Amino acid sequence: MSYDIIGNIALVKFNEKTGERNKKKIAKELLEKHPNIKTVLEKTERVKGRLRTIKTKHLAGERTKEAEYKENGCAFRFNIEKCYFSPRLAEERKRLMQMCRKGERILVMFGGVAPYAVVIAKNKTEIKKVVSVELGKECNRYARWNAEKNKVSSKVRLIQGDVKKVLPKLKAKGEKFDRIIMARPNLKETFLKWALMVARKGAIIHYHGFSHEDDMEKMVEEIRKECGKEKRKIKVLRVSKAGDIAPGKYRYRADIRVMN
Numbered sequence: 582m583s584y585d586i587i588g589n590i591a592l593v594k595f596n597e598k599t600g601e602r603n604k605k606k607i608a609k610e611l612l613e614k615h616p617n618i619k620t621v622l623e624k625t626e627r628v629k630g631r632l633r634t635i636k637t638k639h640l641a642g643e644r645t646k647e648a649e650y651k652e653n654g655c656a657f658r659f660n661i662e663k664c665y666f667s668p669r670l671a672e673e674r675k676r677l678m679q680m681c682r683k684g685e686r687i688l689v690m691f692g693g694v695a696p697y698a699v700v701i702a703k704n705k706t707e708i709k710k711v712v713s714v715e716l717g718k719e720c721n722r723y724a725r726w727n728a729e730k731n732k733v734s735s736k737v738r739l740i741q742g743d744v745k746k747v748l749p750k751l752k753a754k755g756e757k758f759d760r761i762i763m764a765r766p767n768l769k770e771t772f773l774k775w776a777l778m779v780a781r782k783g784a785i786i787h788y789h790g791f792s793h794e795d796d797m798e799k800m801v802e803e804i805r806k807e808c809g810k811e812k813r814k815i816k817v818l819r820v821s822k823a824g825d826i827a828p829g830k831y832r833y834r835a836d837i838r839v840m841n
């Protein structure tokens with residue numbers, strides 16, 4: 582079994598052979614071992630669909646699916662089943678926050694409950710603005726709460742909608758960004774076409790891609806191809822591992838500079 586502690590909730594993934602009685606026993610042990618955990622949920626279905634949501638089952642403790650969680654000096658609240666969230670990305674958010682510079686206009690595509698936007702706005706007060714675009718209505722409701730709770734609402738703009746519809750509208754208004762964080766879902770489409778619509782010359786794109794380590798070069802080639810189609814020249818500055826997905830498979834982050 583493996584588990585994540587998300588504030589007050591432990592989310593446990595068992596292997597297929599674990600029986601129900603054993604699951605309850607393990608859940609009770611988790612409650613006893615970690616006083617901060619108030620609820621133990623079993624992850625019964627893996628991340629699915631456009632909204633990247635999971636299904637869970639209550640095993641022990643308080644009956645709630647709402648997590649209250651802290652990272653990088655910020656407090657977050659969200660429903661574990663209705664919103665994608667991974668505490669394993671806390672270090673990645675910190676690294677990206679540290680890269681943000683004074684005066685920048687930053688776009689977060691696939692913003693979720695706004696962890697990137699809030700962590701950046703809270704810790705890098707010298708940035709100009711961070712805009713976070715998220716499809717899920719429920720995610721966006723929590724994102725608003727998270728921005729308010731962390732007192733960063735004046736720096737953070739939250740837009741609910743599909744990046745494919747929202748970004749052409751921002752482009753039409755002449756909006757451009759210095760830095761674009763593509764916290765991509767693990768889906769086939771690269772979405773680079775839409776990021777490039779609002780990337781100014783010299784912008785940095787942080788692209789999350791999912792690949793087996795043997796195929797990492799193919800992922801970079803696809804990025805080059807997609808940018809070429811949009812007649813944009815890019816320089817791939819670095820590719821780093823940003824998290825594990827499965828044996829040999831990783832979430833990579835490609836840092837790209839848009840040259841024209």
Ligand SMILES: C[S@@+](CC[C@H](N)C(=O)[O-])C[C@H]1O[C@@H](n2cnc3c(N)ncnc32)[C@H](O)[C@@H]1O
Pocket residue numbers: 631632633664665666667670690691692693694695696697714715716717720742743744745764765766767
């Ligand atoms: C991998 S999650 C990242 C969420 C968040 N950035 C985080 O790290 O917690 C991807 C998010 O993209 C959203 N999403 C998927 N397709 C989208 C689209 N076309 N436009 C906007 N958001 C989308 C999903 O609802 C999901 O919340």
